[in-house]
Amino acid sequence: MAGAVPSPKAGEAVATTTNPFExxxxxxxxxxxxxxxxxxxxxxxxxxYRRMGIACFIQGVYLLELDRxxxxxxxxxxxxxxxxHFMYRLAETLVDERDGSIYGxxxxxxxxxxxxxxxxxxxxxxxxxxxxxxxxxLSGATLRRDVTDDLRFxxxxxxxxxxxxxxALAALRAAARRYGGPAVCVAGHSLxxxxxxxxxxxxxxxxxxVECHVFNPPSVSLATSLRGFAxxxxxxxxxVRSWLPYVGSAAAAAVADAGGEAAAKTPSSGxxxxxxxxxxxxxxxxxxxxxxxxxxxxxxxxxxxxxxxxLARMMLVSKGPTKFLxxxxxxxxxxxxxxLQVALNHSKLIDRQLRSLYAPPPAAPPQM
Numbered sequence: 001m002a003g004a005v006p007s008p009k010a011g012e013a014v015a016t017t018t019n020p021f022e023x024x025x026x027x028x029x030x031x032x033x034x035x036x037x038x039x040x041x042x043x044x045x046x047x048x049y050r051r052m053g054i055a056c057f058i059q060g061v062y063l064l065e066l067d068r069x070x071x072x073x074x075x076x077x078x079x080x081x082x083x084x085h086f087m088y089r090l091a092e093t094l095v096d097e098r099d100g101s102i103y104g105x106x107x108x109x110x111x112x113x114x115x116x117x118x119x120x121x122x123x124x125x126x127x128x129x130x131x132x133x134x135x136x137x138l139s140g141a142t143l144r145r146d147v148t149d150d151l152r153f154x155x156x157x158x159x160x161x162x163x164x165x166x167x168a169l170a171a172l173r174a175a176a177r178r179y180g181g182p183a184v185c186v187a188g189h190s191l192x193x194x195x196x197x198x199x200x201x202x203x204x205x206x207x208x209x210v211e212c213h214v215f216n217p218p219s220v221s222l223a224t225s226l227r228g229f230a231x232x233x234x235x236x237x238x239x240v241r242s243w244l245p246y247v248g249s250a251a252a253a254a255v256a257d258a259g260g261e262a263a264a265k266t267p268s269s270g271x272x273x274x275x276x277x278x279x280x281x282x283x284x285x286x287x288x289x290x291x292x293x294x295x296x297x298x299x300x301x302x303x304x305x306x307x308x309x310x311l312a313r314m315m316l317v318s319k320g321p322t323k324f325l326x327x328x329x330x331x332x333x334x335x336x337x338x339x340l341q342v343a344l345n346h347s348k349l350i351d352r353q354l355r356s357l358y359a360p361p362p363a364a365p366p367q368m
Contacts, residue, residue, distance in 0.1 A: 043123070044127075063082065087110050093105050131185070169202055
């Protein structure tokens with residue numbers, strides 16, 4: 001789940017004194033800086049602007065770690081450019097104390113910067129705080145810890161045992177406590193998207209619902225593959241049983257009753273109202289996240305509007321990078337020419353990951 005740090009756009013001349021990761025070199029084009037006009041007509045209400053801005057925040061986290069590795073100071077640092085343009089400030093860096101690497105950041109709306117433009121309030125729709133989480137960097141001292149979490153996800157389909165999971169969840173919980181869940185956003189790319197999705201779900205289980213944007217989230221794991229095999233095997237066995245004559249034995253009846261009880265206990269998303277709706281951004285040419293588009297039969301788990309029965313909002317690239325490294329990269333999500341479509345298929349993976357949030361509560365024990 002390596003995070004591809006973007007290169008300059010093709011055909012652009014870059015001066016020898018200009019770093020290719022400068023915001024004005026490879027950042028988004030045609031995005032205006034917030035101003036007093038945003039108080040009346042906020043750019044943050046535009047889903048494309050929102051997607052670009054949040055992707056830039058994650059890019060800033062990648063560069064926070066690269067700035068640290070290259071020992072850049074406040075004057076030469078590259079990372080701040082990626083959030084200052086949107087009038088946000090760095091409130092906290094999330095540091096892995098084992099190796100000193102930066103894996104995330106808490107960005108808050110910079111009221112002082114907006115006041116300098118004579119606008120006293122945060123634009124409508126702009127998050128008060130964003131917890132942004134980067135993916136794997138295949139260089140520097142952080143490589144070992146990044147790959148360890150990649151392998152953790154591959155083996156267990158979960159990141160809960162990671163030190164970084166605990167740190168990200170604590171930061172998200174603190175931001176939600178300070179500003180309120182609806183005003184807070186958690187976002188990540190690649191491995192960071194896996195963390196964002198799982199800490200967002202953990203907070204949702206506590207009844208706190210924050211906005212969640214995940215770009216190229218990892219979907220390939222041994223645990224998922226084994227569960228898929230077990231489900232397939234179970235389906236095949238069910239078909240075989242349907243071909244066999246009923247023998248009427250007590251053992252057969254017990255098996256049938258057990259199967260009926262298991263089906264009754266299986267949570268279903270049908271007829272429920274989703275409260276936490278993560279936004280997923282998927283390029284189907286990226287084999288790391290492409291399994292999110294595998295359809296689930298019978299349940300409507302992904303809808304365009306996230307209405308009843310919908311568990312996520314999924315956007316697919318319809319026109320964009322096709323080579324794997326570019327398809328998995330972050331730069332495509334702030335590119336001007338990327339074309340997206342809303343996924344209307346029923347995602348088996350989302351249904352499995354978020355089903356527990358929408359299962360009916362267990363029956364209360366009888367009063368004695």
